Amino acid sequence: MLQAKGDAVHDETSCAKANVPEASNEFRSLTIPVHRASTVVFDTVEEYRQRRRHFYDGYSYGLYGTPTSRALEAQIAALEGGTRCLVVGSGMAAITLVLLASARAGDHVLIPDTVYDPVRTLADGFLAELGISSTFYDPRIGRDIDSHFQDRTRLVWLESPGSVTMEVQDVPAIVAAAHERGILVGVDNTWATPLRLKALDLGVDFSMSAVSKYLGGHSDLLMGSVAVRDETLYRRLRDTARHLGYGASPDDCSLALRGIETLAVRLDRVEATALAIARRLSGHQAVATVLHPSLPDHPDHLIWKRDFRGSSGLFTVELQPWTRPTLAEAVESMKHFAIGASWGGTQSIVAVLDPPPVRTATSSEGRGPFLRLSIGVEHIDDLVSDIDRALAVLSAARSVPLSERKRTDKGFLRENPTAGGERNEAERI
Numbered sequence: 001m002l003q004a005k006g007d008a009v010h011d012e013t014s015c016a017k018a019n020v021p022e023a024s025n026e027f028r029s030l031t032i033p034v035h036r037a038s039t040v041v042f043d044t045v046e047e048y049r050q051r052r053r054h055f056y057d058g059y060s061y062g063l064y065g066t067p068t069s070r071a072l073e074a075q076i077a078a079l080e081g082g083t084r085c086l087v088v089g090s091g092m093a094a095i096t097l098v099l100l101a102s103a104r105a106g107d108h109v110l111i112p113d114t115v116y117d118p119v120r121t122l123a124d125g126f127l128a129e130l131g132i133s134s135t136f137y138d139p140r141i142g143r144d145i146d147s148h149f150q151d152r153t154r155l156v157w158l159e160s161p162g163s164v165t166m167e168v169q170d171v172p173a174i175v176a177a178a179h180e181r182g183i184l185v186g187v188d189n190t191w192a193t194p195l196r197l198k199a200l201d202l203g204v205d206f207s208m209s210a211v212s213k214y215l216g217g218h219s220d221l222l223m224g225s226v227a228v229r230d231e232t233l234y235r236r237l238r239d240t241a242r243h244l245g246y247g248a249s250p251d252d253c254s255l256a257l258r259g260i261e262t263l264a265v266r267l268d269r270v271e272a273t274a275l276a277i278a279r280r281l282s283g284h285q286a287v288a289t290v291l292h293p294s295l296p297d298h299p300d301h302l303i304w305k306r307d308f309r310g311s312s313g314l315f316t317v318e319l320q321p322w323t324r325p326t327l328a329e330a331v332e333s334m335k336h337f338a339i340g341a342s343w344g345g346t347q348s349i350v351a352v353l354d355p356p357p358v359r360t361a362t363s364s365e366g367r368g369p370f371l372r373l374s375i376g377v378e379h380i381d382d383l384v385s386d387i388d389r390a391l392a393v394l395s396a397a398r399s400v401p402l403s404e405r406k407r408t409d410k411g412f413l414r415e416n417p418t419a420g421g422e423r424n425e426a427e428r429i
């Protein structure tokens with residue numbers, strides 16, 4: 001092997017470490033760099049020894065924060081009207097983080113019946129095994145939430161509007177009841193985003209968002225955020241995230257930063273298109289109800305109007321039961337709506353929820369089928385033709401004579417024996 005002369009380093013060493021150009025003010029751009037790092041380095045042994053001092057704010061190890069993740073956290077904190085924010089690898093991770101930062105073995109948490117379904121599985125299974133009990137409550141309970149309080153109730157979780165069935169919760173009433181007893185309140189603010197609901201202003205302690213949806217906005221990343229105003233709560237979240245090994249990839253943080261740049265214009269666009277489509281669907285013979293809180297006949301419209309600054313692009317259509325025989329054909333006839341879970345991207349998505357989602361504290365008996373539409377940024381006319389095409393296919397089921405239809409409904413139940421009742425795990429994801 002050839003030796004380099006004098007102080008010159010060997011090629012192997014030059015390969016291993018590029019020379020970082022001297023810091024200069026010559027290069028400036030409008031973007032935040034992607035800082036990929038596991039190791040964070042220090043100038044002195046003493047600084048290395050003291051690195052844990054930088055755990056909550058500065059930089060000590062890649063998992064606990066890089067300039068890219070801190071920039072994103074500061075931006076989301078500001079939008080939420082919070083002082084602190086923490087990002088983790090998915091929306092689900094953010095919810096788990098809040099629950100585990102709030103409750104220990106022997107404690108009790110309250111969860112809305114309309115919660116994002118994987119949280120129900122988390123509460124019934126994993127949390128129960130840890131000794132954390134939970135009660136599912138009617139999302140429209142308001143101040144009467146206090147009837148569910150136990151000695152060791154630590155957290156009231158909210159999701160508003162609720163998954164699929166879109167119930168809007170009376171956040172200030174629930175917060176008032178909970179805080180009287182020193183119970184924390186957290187909300188899943190994914191639908192509204194911090195632009196449409198300032199949840200921390202309404203008094204909640206934790207405002208959580210699935211960044212995977214509107215903040216990311218392009219169906220290409222998974223991330224969750226939790227914003228708070230209280231330093232102690234922030235530290236508790238950060239400590240819990242460290243125990244669980246939660247963090248967020250700098251590349252995904254960079255995508256989220258880019259997504260948020262257009263959040264306001266995307267929301268304005270999908271809000272307007274969604275509302276126009278919701279109105280078009282209302283009153284159609286194949287439609288039982290359009291579940292969208294900005295429609296004046298939505299049961300929680302006044303609460304929504306009081307607390308929210310607008311809506312987003314996700315809503316649900318509850319169809320007439322007689323549409324079931326042509327439901328799949330109708331959905332597959334849509335050219336601009338992809339069939340899939342998740343939502344909040346630029347491209348329209350339709351999810352079929354039939355049988356209806358699991359409810360235990362309220363009833364979903366006889367309800368559905370549900371179509372959840374996530375409206376994208378496509379031209380409204382293209383989306384409307386899709387909707388009209390689907391409605392025409394659905395309406396065709398109406399021409400089936402009533403006696404036939406009854407048989408078809410029974411046929412549906414025979415082919416889907418779990419409809420409306422218990423179902424297996426795979427169907428719930």
Ligand SMILES: *Cc1c(COP(=O)(O)O)cnc(C)c1O
Nearest residue numbers: 090091092116190210212222223
């Ligand atoms: C998608 C979703 C989540 C979970 O987000 P992921 O990043 O997919 O884990 C949480 N809450 C709501 C309301 C959601 O729709």
